[in-house]
Amino acid sequence: MSDTRDLLRSAVEDFEPTPDAFERVLVRRDRKRRNARVAAGIVGVAIFALAALGLARLLESERTTGLPEPTQPTNGRWVVFSALHLDPDPNAPQVSRGEELNLYVSDGGGTARLLVGTEGSNTTRHCPAFSPDGELLAWGERGKPSVAGGEVVISGFAPTGQLRGDEIRIPIPTIAPYFGPPCPTWSPVGQRLAFFAPRMGLLLAQADGSTRWIDVGAFRGLDEVSRLEWSPDGSQIAVLPDSDSTPWVVPVDGGAPVHLTEFAGDEQPGSIAWTDGGSLVVAGSRGPLGLDTGPLGLETDPFVKVLDISTGDVSEVPLPTVWDVSQGVFILSAGNDRFVALRDSTPPDLLDLQGHSTTLGDLEYEPASSMSLSPDGKQMLYVTIDPNSGAQALVAVPLDGGEPTRYSPWTPRGFGDNYSTFAWQPG
Amino acid sequence: MSEVTLSIEAHTPARDFESFFRDEYRSLCQALLLLVGDAFEAEEIAQETMTRVLERWDRVGAMESPSGYAYRTALNLQRKRIRRLAVRAKRRFAPVPVADVGPDAGDRHDVHVALAKIPEGQRAALILVDWLDMDAEEAAGVLGIKPGSVRVRLHRARSALRDSLGVTS
Numbered sequence: 001m002s003d004t005r006d007l008l009r010s011a012v013e014d015f016e017p018t019p020d021a022f023e024r025v026l027v028r029r030d031r032k033r034r035n036a037r038v039a040a041g042i043v044g045v046a047i048f049a050l051a052a053l054g055l056a057r058l059l060e061s062e063r064t065t066g067l068p069e070p071t072q073p074t075n076g077r078w079v080v081f082s083a084l085h086l087d088p089d090p091n092a093p094q095v096s097r098g099e100e101l102n103l104y105v106s107d108g109g110g111t112a113r114l115l116v117g118t119e120g121s122n123t124t125r126h127c128p129a130f131s132p133d134g135e136l137l138a139w140g141e142r143g144k145p146s147v148a149g150g151e152v153v154i155s156g157f158a159p160t161g162q163l164r165g166d167e168i169r170i171p172i173p174t175i176a177p178y179f180g181p182p183c184p185t186w187s188p189v190g191q192r193l194a195f196f197a198p199r200m201g202l203l204l205a206q207a208d209g210s211t212r213w214i215d216v217g218a219f220r221g222l223d224e225v226s227r228l229e230w231s232p233d234g235s236q237i238a239v240l241p242d243s244d245s246t247p248w249v250v251p252v253d254g255g256a257p258v259h260l261t262e263f264a265g266d267e268q269p270g271s272i273a274w275t276d277g278g279s280l281v282v283a284g285s286r287g288p289l290g291l292d293t294g295p296l297g298l299e300t301d302p303f304v305k306v307l308d309i310s311t312g313d314v315s316e317v318p319l320p321t322v323w324d325v326s327q328g329v330f331i332l333s334a335g336n337d338r339f340v341a342l343r344d345s346t347p348p349d350l351l352d353l354q355g356h357s358t359t360l361g362d363l364e365y366e367p368a369s370s371m372s373l374s375p376d377g378k379q380m381l382y383v384t385i386d387p388n389s390g391a392q393a394l395v396a397v398p399l400d401g402g403e404p405t406r407y408s409p410w411t412p413r414g415f416g417d418n419y420s421t422f423a424w425q426p427g
Numbered sequence: 428m429s430e431v432t433l434s435i436e437a438h439t440p441a442r443d444f445e446s447f448f449r450d451e452y453r454s455l456c457q458a459l460l461l462l463v464g465d466a467f468e469a470e471e472i473a474q475e476t477m478t479r480v481l482e483r484w485d486r487v488g489a490m491e492s493p494s495g496y497a498y499r500t501a502l503n504l505q506r507k508r509i510r511r512l513a514v515r516a517k518r519r520f521a522p523v524p525v526a527d528v529g530p531d532a533g534d535r536h537d538v539h540v541a542l543a544k545i546p547e548g549q550r551a552a553l554i555l556v557d558w559l560d561m562d563a564e565e566a567a568g569v570l571g572i573k574p575g576s577v578r579v580r581l582h583r584a585r586s587a588l589r590d591s592l593g594v595t596s
Contacts (some may be wrong), residue, residue, distance in 0.1 A: 004557040004585050007592060011538035012457040015466055017473070022448050025477045 030126075075374045076425025077107045078161045079381070079407045080128040080137060081394055083419045085119075086112055088391075088409045100124040101420055103139060105161045106407040110393075115163065116153075127183035128423040130157070131191055136207055137163070137423075138193055140181030149173055150181045152195060154207060157425070168209040172197050183421075187252075189234040194252075196225045202237065204252060214250055216257045231274050236309070238272050238280055247272055247282060249309055260307060262314055267303065271331045273339065275353070280307045281339065285328030302329035302343055306353060318355035332373055340373060340399075348380065348399070364397045364404045369419065375426040379405075383419045386410060392418050444484045448477060451494050454559065459501060461554045462547075464539040476501040498559070499569045502551060541591035545584050552577050553584035 018024060082101040101124045102117030116125050116139065127140045137157040142150030150172045156165035172182045172195070184193045184205070191207035194214075201219035205211045219239075227240035239248045247269060250257045260280070263269050269284040283304045301324060304317040323329065323343060332340040332348070340360070341351045348371075350358045369383035379396045386393070391410035398404070411418050452473065459469035480487050480497050487493050542550055548570070555566040556577065563574040563581070570577065588594075 003594070004553065004588065007538060007588060007594065008461055008554070008558050011542070012460050015457060015460055015469075017453055017456045017470060021452055021470070021474065021477075022445060025448065025474055025481060028474060028478045029481050 074427030075376050075379070076130070076134045076427045077159070078105055078157075078425040079107070079394070079396070079422060080105050080115060080130070080425070081112075081407070081419060081422035082124075082126050082128065082139075083394075083408070083411075085418065086114075086409055086411055088411055101126050103128055104408070106394075107161060108396075108405045108407055110406040110409055112408045115161075124181055126181040127421045129184050129186055129193070130423050130425045131186050131193075131207070132188055132426060133191075134426040136186075136191065138184040138186065140183050140195070142181040152182050152184050152193075152205065154184075154193075154205075154209065168207070170203075170205050170209055170211055172203065173200070183228075185228050185230065187230045187234040188232060192234075194228060194230070194237055196222075196228060196239070198223050202228075202239070202250060214252065216248065216250060218248070218257075218259070226270075227272050229272050229274060231278055232276060233278070236278075238274065240269060240272050247280065249280065258309065262305075262307070268328070270328050273331045275306065275337055277337075278309060280309055281305070281331055282307065283329045283331045283341070304329060304331070304339075304341075304351070317351070317353055319351075320355070320357050323357075332371065340377070342371060360399045361401055364401075365395050368392065372422070372424075374424050381407075381422060381424060394419055394422060396424075443488055444481050447480075447488070447493055451497060452477060455497060455501060458498070458554050458558055459505070461542060461558060462502075462505060462550060464543055472501055472504050475504055492565075495565065495569055498555070502569065505547075537592060541588050544591055545587045549580040549584035549587070552580035553588065556581050557585070 080103055082103055084101060086104060100117070100121055102119075102121065103115045103125045104112040105115040106112035117123065123141055123143055125139055125141050129138045130136070131138070135157060136154060138152060138154045140150060140152055152170040152172060154168040154170070155163045158164040182195045182197060184195045186193045192204060193207075194202055194204050196219070197203055199220060199222065200213075201216055201222075202214040203211055204214055214237075219241075222241050225239050225241050227238070229238040229240075230236075231238070235252055237250045237252060239250060241248070246263045247260045248257055249260065260282070263282065263284075267284060267286050269282045271283045273281045273283075275281060281304060283302070286301045286303050302319060304319060306315050306317065307313070319329070328343065330342040332342060337353050339351045341349045341357070343349070346359075347362045348360045350360055363380065365384035366387070367380075367382045368385040371380050371382040373379070374381060374396060378400065379398050381394070381396045383392055384395050385391070389410070389412075391412055393406050393410045394408040396405045396407060407422075408419070455476065456470055456473045459472050460466055463469050463472065476497055479500050480493070487496050490496055542553075545553070551570060552566055555561045555569055556563065561569070563577040566577045567574040
């Protein structure tokens with residue numbers, strides 16, 4: 001055995017891991033959370049839009065003269081995303097590509113321009129989020145990961161794809177370093193947003209910068225939350241903590257928070273979404289965590305449950321058998337009680353609450369990041385990696401198989417992901 | 428459903444995780460480098476592995492063997508990587524070329540080429556036992572197979588490696 005070890009040693013003895021690997025892991029963890037949360041924000045807009053579409057159809061069937069035509073939900077022109085750099089040169093030194101995230105803006109065509117930040121800046125800008133009317137942009141900022149604290153910034157967003165008006169800055173104190181920038185999420189109605197401050201709780205902010213803490217004792221013990229979802233009417237926020245993975249539903253304007261303790265044991269909720277009627281859909285995986293499981297250990301069964309918040313009733317959505325032994329299911333959107341569901345690396349499915357599913361078809365580019373829907377719910381936005389060159393780009397791919405749109409240049413791959421969070425402007 | 432307002436003591440999983448990370452990361456990278464033969468891919472998988480461990484640190488940190496969980500996660504990620512490459516091959520995409528440069532690249536190349544010829548399951552057993560000093564029972568737990576199967580794979584992998592490198596035992 002020692003002989004074999006000596007043979008193997010020669011293959012790795014010169015290898016040195018990246019010096020800042022630990023910090024990169026923290027950043028990667030934060031990006032995954034932010035991606036999920038921004039996806040949730042876009043989903044919130046999609047929910048609202050699809051709900052409006054459903055209402056429109058209802059009105060159409062019972063319409064009387066004089067009612068206004070409902071507005072078809074549309075996509076805005078601009079996509080804003082955070083990235084380390086947009087340097088397309090594959091030979092550019094790693095150090096020139098920046099250590100911190102800036103915000104870029106694009107209207108397609110494979111190009112983008114810097115929107116917020118500067119090359120070589122020590123400040124990370126992250127989690128862009130558009131207000132429901134598309135006229136305000138919010139994002140999170142913070143300095144070096146070793147320094148506690150951050151800010152949420154709100155700015156007007158012009159039709160030309162530039163910031164306009166004065167910025168409103170909301171400082172977010174945190175009591176510990178190594179947390180990412182705050183990640184704002186807009187309510188689907190009105191102009192207010194919410195975000196989670198590590199070990200402090202939920203902060204509600206109006207577009208004018210005024211703030212109010214939503215006091216939930218248990219949140220003061222949380223480092224992070226993985227999902228934060230506004231209800232369609234903007235009256236409640238569903239929160240999925242990282243640590244115990246049991247969701248909370250918090251009334252925004254008073255009332256006791258509800259801890260959904262139905263999820264425990266071997267059930268690991270991974271995503272949450274609201275139905276049009278105000279029930280909460282919780283999706284995740286079911287299976288023991290640890291070393292004493294089956295041949296592949298981490299393979300688990302997905303589940304989707306619907307909780308009636310007012311009564312506490314829980315129903316489980318029967319899932320297709322082909323979904324068995326999946327790593328779980330991730331709900332991307334809900335509208336008219338239909339969901340875009342993602343599982344493993346299979347094409348997305350459309351799932352209804354009765355368990356009927358339709359595979360939406362293979363995607364033009366293989367996804368290499370979290371995915372989110374356009375405001376009209378017809379395109380998937382994600383980062384892809386070119387299999388030949390290894391370069392990355394942000395793309396929007398129509399679910400019906402239409403022509404993809406690229407929102408960034410192809411940029412060389414470094415350690416970890418160049419692109420982080422993204423937001424599509426509502427029309 | 429219940430209405431609960433709890434007061435939970437602030438905890439510091441990031442600090443506890445950091446000491447785990449400092450202890451294990453280099454070894455994990457080296458093991459993955461032996462497994463996949465490419466430093467970039469190895470560290471990519473190692474970072475994703477550690478990210479997943481961090482995301483579940485509340486539970487993984489309480490396990491008897493957090494490092495075992497990490498290696499198991501890494502091997503699962505490696506399997507998924509192989510599946511992804513297979514899917515790409517079906518789509519007639521060319522695999523990403525791997526270049527090995529630098530001093531002593533020849534020696535490293537020989538070992539990596541020899542390892543690459545060994546079936547993935549045997550290679551994993553070899554790395555877990557002969558590089559990470561796990562016993563057959565521990566490696567069996569990580570691989571999800573019987574300890575006897577680990578020993579069989581190990582014997583075959585050692586023989587294949589030595590034959591390929593022209594080493595006599």
